[in-house]
Amino acid sequence: MKALHHIAVCVRDLDSALRVWRDGLGLELVGVEEMPARGIRMAMLRVGDVMIELLQPTSDASEVAGFMARHGEGLHHVALEVDEIDSALRQANVAGMSEVVRVAGAGAGGTRVAFLHPRSANGVLVELVETVPEMNHRT
Amino acid sequence: MKALHHIAVCVRDLDSALRVWRDGLGLELVGVEEMPARGIRMAMLRVGDVMIELLQPTSDASEVAGFMARHGEGLHHVALEVDEIDSALRQANVAGMSEVVRVAGAGAGGTRVAFLHPRSANGVLVELVETVPEMNHRT
Known part of the structure; x- marks a missing residue:
């Protein structure tokens, strides 16, 4: 196991989440990406060598929307680099x-x-x- | 913000959790600690520069036991170094x-x-x- 690659957090609204993670916690915003095939809009922020991904569902059919319907906002997954x-x-x-x-x-x-x-x-x-x-x- | 310091995961049983995170995922076990004042037993594992803490409640009065009663096993918190x-x-x-x-x-x-x-x-x-x-x- 080489490193913790990223952690991903489900959020309802990416813009307000950026006020928390970028402005409030001071993480460096690397980029924002639309991923229509996965039904999400994603912001990538860097903290040291690790990325924190914020995932906002853009379609009710997306896996992230289903996760949030069950669990609400919060950690979605942890990624380990192998x-x-x-x-x-x-x-x-x-x-x-x-x-x-x-x-x-x-x-x-x-x-x-x-x-x-x-x-x-x-x-x-x-x-x-x-x-x-x-x-x-x-x- | 300097780095992701650690992430902590609540587990029901530390020994079986070590079979997952140490044996199954190959993380390096740094140590196991009893913390009676917090009502937990904790294992620290290293992945790259980040630690993953596994927290097993040892007392029903501990905050971790309360968290698990509400949410079950899973991520407890994310720690950022400032x-x-x-x-x-x-x-x-x-x-x-x-x-x-x-x-x-x-x-x-x-x-x-x-x-x-x-x-x-x-x-x-x-x-x-x-x-x-x-x-x-x-x-």
Whole structure:
């Protein structure tokens, strides 16, 4: 396990949430992104080496809207960066964490992710993230 | 805001939680501590520069036991490291985060902490931590 990659928080309204996390707590806003396919609008803030994602649902059909209907605002998931996602999933499985919610192939930037069900991890939805080394030697 | 200091997760049973977070997810166990005054037993695990604390209530009167009675297992709080806690609280206050749950004076190692109510931070209990520079030059 290499690092805590990000934590994600569901919010009702991104603009008022930015007043809390950026203005009130002083985190650095890195960017705001619309993700229509996931039905969310997301703000990314940096604190040290970790990102805090604020997720506002933009569609009642989005998974985040469903989560908020059950739980209200609050932490949605914790993401851990791993070297290799398949071996990380095998290790989790051996320890009895068998409920994998979703494994996604190479996404933006080649990142691969998997989600472990909260029932497997003390009520916390855990995302595993396999990042791709940055291309530092472009020509 | 300097860094994400730690996140804390409430668990029913610390030993089975260690099978998840240490064995299944591969986090490094730093230590286990009994804290009778707070009615908890705590395991600290490291992931990169961030600590994950697992909190098991050992007394029905503990705040963590009360939290779990309402919410079950799951994330309890997120702690952010600040340079100076009084100015961090002033900044939060200006942004409308007025509900400070508790401010504690110098604790173990001289650390000062304050808690901002989840109502002020999108359902997340936020701890501010002012750490003391490590004593690297002991004689």
